[in-house]
Amino acid sequence: MSIFAIELAFWQQTIIKMVVVAAVIPAAALVLGYVFLLKMMSFMQSRLGPMEAGPHGTLQLLADGLKFLQKEDIFPDKADRRLFALAPVVVLVSTFLLFVALPVSPEGIVARLDTGIFYALAVSSLSVVGIMIAGWSSANKYALMGSLRAAGQLIAYELPLVLAVVGVVIQAGTLDLQGIVLAQANGEIFGWGAIGNPFILTQFVGFAIFLTAVQAELTQPPFDMPVAESEIVGGYQVEYTGFRFLFFFMAEFGTAFVFAGLASVLFLGGWYFPGFDT
Amino acid sequence: MTALEDAKSQLSKALGEDLLGAEPMPTFGAVTVENLMIRVRREAWVKIGETLRDVLNCKWFDFLSAIDWMESPFGRQLDTEQDEEESFTAPPPIEWGILGGETRLQILARVRTVGKSADTQLGVILKADLPDEEPAIDSWASVYPGSDWNEREVWEMFGIRFDGHPGLRHIYLPSEFEGYPLRKDFPLLARKVKPWPGVVDVEQMPGLDNEEEENVTN
Amino acid sequence: MSQTEQLSYIAGQAADARLNLELETDGMVINLGPQHPATHGTLRLVARLEGEEVVEAEPIMGYMHRGYEKLAEVRTYLQVTALINRIDWLGSFANEVPFILGAEQLMEIEVPDRARWIRTLLFELSRIANISLFLGEMGLQLGAVTPAFFAFRDREFVLNQIEQVTGGRFHPNFDRIGGLKDDLPAGWIAETKSVMKRMRTFCDEIEDLLVGNEVFETRMRGIGVIPAEVGLSYGLSGANIRASGVDWDLRRDEPVGLVYDQLDWKVWTHPDGDSFARYWVRVQEVREATKMVEQILDGLPSGPIMAKVPRIIKVPKGEAYIQTENPLGAMGYYIISKGDLTPFRLKIRSASFNNISITPWLLKGTLVPDIITILGSLYFILGDIDR
Numbered sequence: 001m002s003i004f005a006i007e008l009a010f011w012q013q014t015i016i017k018m019v020v021v022a023a024v025i026p027a028a029a030l031v032l033g034y035v036f037l038l039k040m041m042s043f044m045q046s047r048l049g050p051m052e053a054g055p056h057g058t059l060q061l062l063a064d065g066l067k068f069l070q071k072e073d074i075f076p077d078k079a080d081r082r083l084f085a086l087a088p089v090v091v092l093v094s095t096f097l098l099f100v101a102l103p104v105s106p107e108g109i110v111a112r113l114d115t116g117i118f119y120a121l122a123v124s125s126l127s128v129v130g131i132m133i134a135g136w137s138s139a140n141k142y143a144l145m146g147s148l149r150a151a152g153q154l155i156a157y158e159l160p161l162v163l164a165v166v167g168v169v170i171q172a173g174t175l176d177l178q179g180i181v182l183a184q185a186n187g188e189i190f191g192w193g194a195i196g197n198p199f200i201l202t203q204f205v206g207f208a209i210f211l212t213a214v215q216a217e218l219t220q221p222p223f224d225m226p227v228a229e230s231e232i233v234g235g236y237q238v239e240y241t242g243f244r245f246l247f248f249f250m251a252e253f254g255t256a257f258v259f260a261g262l263a264s265v266l267f268l269g270g271w272y273f274p275g276f277d278t
Numbered sequence: 279m280t281a282l283e284d285a286k287s288q289l290s291k292a293l294g295e296d297l298l299g300a301e302p303m304p305t306f307g308a309v310t311v312e313n314l315m316i317r318v319r320r321e322a323w324v325k326i327g328e329t330l331r332d333v334l335n336c337k338w339f340d341f342l343s344a345i346d347w348m349e350s351p352f353g354r355q356l357d358t359e360q361d362e363e364e365s366f367t368a369p370p371p372i373e374w375g376i377l378g379g380e381t382r383l384q385i386l387a388r389v390r391t392v393g394k395s396a397d398t399q400l401g402v403i404l405k406a407d408l409p410d411e412e413p414a415i416d417s418w419a420s421v422y423p424g425s426d427w428n429e430r431e432v433w434e435m436f437g438i439r440f441d442g443h444p445g446l447r448h449i450y451l452p453s454e455f456e457g458y459p460l461r462k463d464f465p466l467l468a469r470k471v472k473p474w475p476g477v478v479d480v481e482q483m484p485g486l487d488n489e490e491e492e493n494v495t496n
Numbered sequence: 497m498s499q500t501e502q503l504s505y506i507a508g509q510a511a512d513a514r515l516n517l518e519l520e521t522d523g524m525v526i527n528l529g530p531q532h533p534a535t536h537g538t539l540r541l542v543a544r545l546e547g548e549e550v551v552e553a554e555p556i557m558g559y560m561h562r563g564y565e566k567l568a569e570v571r572t573y574l575q576v577t578a579l580i581n582r583i584d585w586l587g588s589f590a591n592e593v594p595f596i597l598g599a600e601q602l603m604e605i606e607v608p609d610r611a612r613w614i615r616t617l618l619f620e621l622s623r624i625a626n627i628s629l630f631l632g633e634m635g636l637q638l639g640a641v642t643p644a645f646f647a648f649r650d651r652e653f654v655l656n657q658i659e660q661v662t663g664g665r666f667h668p669n670f671d672r673i674g675g676l677k678d679d680l681p682a683g684w685i686a687e688t689k690s691v692m693k694r695m696r697t698f699c700d701e702i703e704d705l706l707v708g709n710e711v712f713e714t715r716m717r718g719i720g721v722i723p724a725e726v727g728l729s730y731g732l733s734g735a736n737i738r739a740s741g742v743d744w745d746l747r748r749d750e751p752v753g754l755v756y757d758q759l760d761w762k763v764w765t766h767p768d769g770d771s772f773a774r775y776w777v778r779v780q781e782v783r784e785a786t787k788m789v790e791q792i793l794d795g796l797p798s799g800p801i802m803a804k805v806p807r808i809i810k811v812p813k814g815e816a817y818i819q820t821e822n823p824l825g826a827m828g829y830y831i832i833s834k835g836d837l838t839p840f841r842l843k844i845r846s847a848s849f850n851n852i853s854i855t856p857w858l859l860k861g862t863l864v865p866d867i868i869t870i871l872g873s874l875y876f877i878l879g880d881i882d883r
Contacts (some may be wrong), residue, residue: 038581045645141526145864221639222711230533230637231868304814307602313817331729339731340819341845345832350569375832378842386830386843388817390739392744399749403817424731427853435565450558450882459566464571491578 017110021099025092028257030061032276037253071242079239083137088240088247090130095254102261103178105271116177117165118171120262121158124217127251128154131226134248137237146235150219150226153194157216157223164210167203171253177262181270195274200267207267214259218252281400282312285334292329296322299377301390303403313388313401317377320385320406320415327421330389336402339422340388342429344436345405348382350462352469383408385415389422394473408438417443435460445490497552523551530559536633537878539852540865543835543859543867550867553859555852559880568842573599573673573809576839581667583846584880587626587823589618595842597753598818598831599673602811607753610799611675616754617792618658618670620785625654625696626823627735627782630875631702634775637664637872638715641723643705650698653691660684673809675802685793688700692786699783707776716772720858720870723769730857731850734825735781736766736874739773743746746821755757759791771873810837824848824880848880 008016038060042049050057075081101116103109113119128151135147169175172183180199186195200207216223227235237248264270286300296319303313318326330336349370372382379384385408390401408415418425429440430449437458440446448455457464528603538559542584544552564583568576580595581588597848632647654667660681662668670677678858706712722732724740727831746761747756764775811833819828825847832841851874858870 041641045642046649047645140525145526224639227863228639228865230639231865233533303817305816306601313838326808337725338733339729339850340826341731341830341843341850343843345841373834375813388828388830388845392742394743394749401817415706422727422729422731423726423857424850424853427849448558450561452558459563466566469570492713 021096021110022101025095025257026065026250029253030065032253032256033061033249034058052256065246067162068246069243071245074241076239078139079261080137080139083133084239085244086185087130088244088251089135089170090133091127091251092130092247092254094123094126094130095251095258097126097260100256101177102258103181103262103265103270106178108271109178113179115175116168117133117180117262117266118175119161120177121165121260124255124259125158127255131236136241138236138239140239141227142232142234143236143238145237146226146228146232149232150236153219153223153226157213160209161213161217164203164206164213165266167206168199171199171202177265177270181265181272184269185272196269196272198267198269203267207263210267218256218259219237220256281398285314285400285402288333289314289329290473292333293318293322293326295319296326298391301377302428303376313403315376315403315405317379317405317407320408323385323406323416324418324421326404327389330402330404331421334400334402335391335398336389336400338390338392339424340390340401342385342387342418342432343384343406344432344438344460344461345375346436346462347374347379347382347384348381348462356420377405379405379407381407382410383413383438385432385438387418387425388481405415414439414441416441419443434458437461525549526864527545528693537881539871539876539878539881541855541867541871543864545864548704548864550859550864553856556856557852557878558880560878562883564883565842565844568839570838572837573811573839574676576842577671578667578669580844581669582879583844583883584626584822584824584848584877585666586877587622588630588664588666589622589662589668589670590626590820590822591827592669593619593754594752594818594820594827595829596671596673597820597832598829599809599811600753601816601818602814602833603673603805603806604807604812605674605803607675607803608800609797610679611801611803612753612755613792613796614676614680614801615671616756616759617789617796618661618668619754620789620792621654621658623818623823624782624785624789625651625658627778627785628654628695628698630778631699631706631775635706635712635873637868638712639710640706640709643702646701646705648699653694657684657688657691660687667786672802673842674805675800679801685796689790689793692789695786695881696783699779699786703779707779713772715865715869716775716873717768718768719771719866720862720873721768721770722854724859726806726857727769727854730854732821732825732854733847734821734852735777736774736825736851738763739777740769741765741767746819746826750819752818752820755792756788758795759788761788761791766796771869774873774875809839810835819845822847824875824877825851844883846880846883848876848878849883852876 038049038057050060053059053063069237071214098111098120101113103112131150131154132147135143135150138144172180173181174180174183184198185196187193188231189197189201227237232238237245240248282302289300295357298317298319300314300316303315305312349372360414385404385406388401391398391401406415413436415438417429419429419442426444427449428483429443433440433446433450434437434451434455435458447453451459523546525542525544525546527540527542528666530538538557540556540559542554542556543550562582564579571579577592578593593688611654628651629647632644633641635641658668659665661678661684662670664670722736722740722743727737727740728742739775743763748763749752751757755839761784764777764784807879811831813833813835815830815832817828817830819826826845827847828845830843830845831839834840855871855874859867862870
């Protein structure tokens, strides 16, 4: 790691990387949650949204997070306590693992893997396991139905997600995410190489499929059957309170952030900015 | 009016002896739909339902309920001083409403034709006497499925059994509830615990502000 | 076969049978409610599921039963109106009208013209307030949050208008035997006209947002189809039965003491009978109601708003049944009076009770998400079921 032009020992690098990843995910969840969940939705619904905590309510989610931490940690009577406690961690860990392969600059990558995209897709499906554990261990029919729906949906949309990525991989000729960015940066559009060759130009169908499938993976509307609030009342999250619920929330928006990053890496040229040397 | 007479003659032809009485419901003012009120024998309840549905085309089920004609043994429970003397005395003799009656409990139901044209509008209100001991009547669930829930309500509120009903379960009250709340001899406990303060809320009519103008009638 | 073979065969069969018994899966019984976001109130639905398919569903109510029929027997007529305001709490004024009309029938009171017109006016305003909320709520039940906010926003204007006249947003208690409590306030008519224009815009907005939206239509069309014959025999009324193609509206066919026969309006029906039809008919009904309100505002006659009535109201001996087309459907009061201060018996026929009684029939064989759609599109209010 030489972004700061300082040579660091391996253990120092590792600590820095861990801190960065551990900070980025909550921060990403906060930013996305604030912008889309609170503000954009409010404006669409002709209301202001949170306005009190911080300027324009920017600190609302921090306040909410603190509130969640203070909440009583409730275990349902018949729940399998250990699995119940484990489930949100599994879901959150799959989000953390996703970050590992995401390149943010020529050197800014936690671990450059030869099979980066393969790894990313593989760990992203780990969250299904967590969701199934959550639904089953809650000892709640709504949670069970929600988790089964989630499993069905996530596994079903995994396939189009992978197929959309395959086009990019073939064009780039590598599974390495850093390599995919470089392939786009060094590419040429009919001999004109000023902006490289973002794969969205050739893979626009794949891009659309990728976005749709990601939406379904994140169980966001209109693919929100697993958490359908009006019928199964939040699905697998129904019995979770306090910081365990916060874990699910962070995982959801953290994953949204990583998938946005992946979409950018795969189709929009990643960190490469025209005019700067790679 | 002609539709009403027509319906009446059709009913008496189809039902014969089972029809104990039929007359149009008295109305006042601009009421466009006239209700035919009939009193029938309870033994023919299902047959009457089928006749109404098939012959008179009264396809729409309105409601099914019951009336307890006994005077309340607890008085009106409106004015405490007056009611304290009256309460728990023997109830006065029963007075029935339109078309009379013979027993304390009567079934009350209504069905109606539907449609656009003005001369097919006909509502039929039915009454049927029930025996005092073990009041029971046949269920309409096979004729008008909508009567299912209404019968459950009547069963728990009045204690009237419906023979042939698919499942007489409690609908509003908890299943361990005892007694039949809408019968007149079921006390309204709220009024026993805290009697009503009396009629104090007579509102001043607009334009009348003097006490001497009380009881203006014309 | 030797005896050992026979015995082993029997033992094998028994083992198989035991295994089958152990592997046999039961349906899951799921409890929707009494606290559930989609039942707006305390309706509880016990559904036996096979996978996500409903085998049997049984609504259980009574969590809010208040016993109005019994309570009315010890209350004067004026006090009863305060009770029956709470039946359909979103369109309260409409609950009072048939009761008051029934009492007037028995007392043989001729109501002044202006009072009849204003009654019709407030009746339609409460219809708009009630159904416009449904239009938004339906989206919410299918997962679209935004229409609900629009509905709450615009309904507020209608409630403000009702409040200016009656003093109450939800429970006006404004109707009196013989007329109305008060006349309209100054400047109200012009304001109401602009509100009606706004409500029509709201209808357009809702149509833009939901009707024609692919997700919305897929989840509504063909879901919960009620054939007209079945609907009639279950006693369905209002928009629920008009959505099944029955051209029947009590406002047109039985305008008891209100002035609908003097207005120019149309009864909307839809041939499909599914959830979407019920939604669509209600959208048109709100639109039609805004037009009716405008016509009433233009044609409002002058004169007194109260007939001469005795100060202490004793309703003469007799029986009356009056039914009107309330926002939720046909609502009727069977009043039996024995010449006393209180009704001898009051049978309340509320629309939602019959409307919802079709659900065990309707929900058989549907999927879990469709339960919500069907319950939502039948549009019930718990106070109207439990009374």
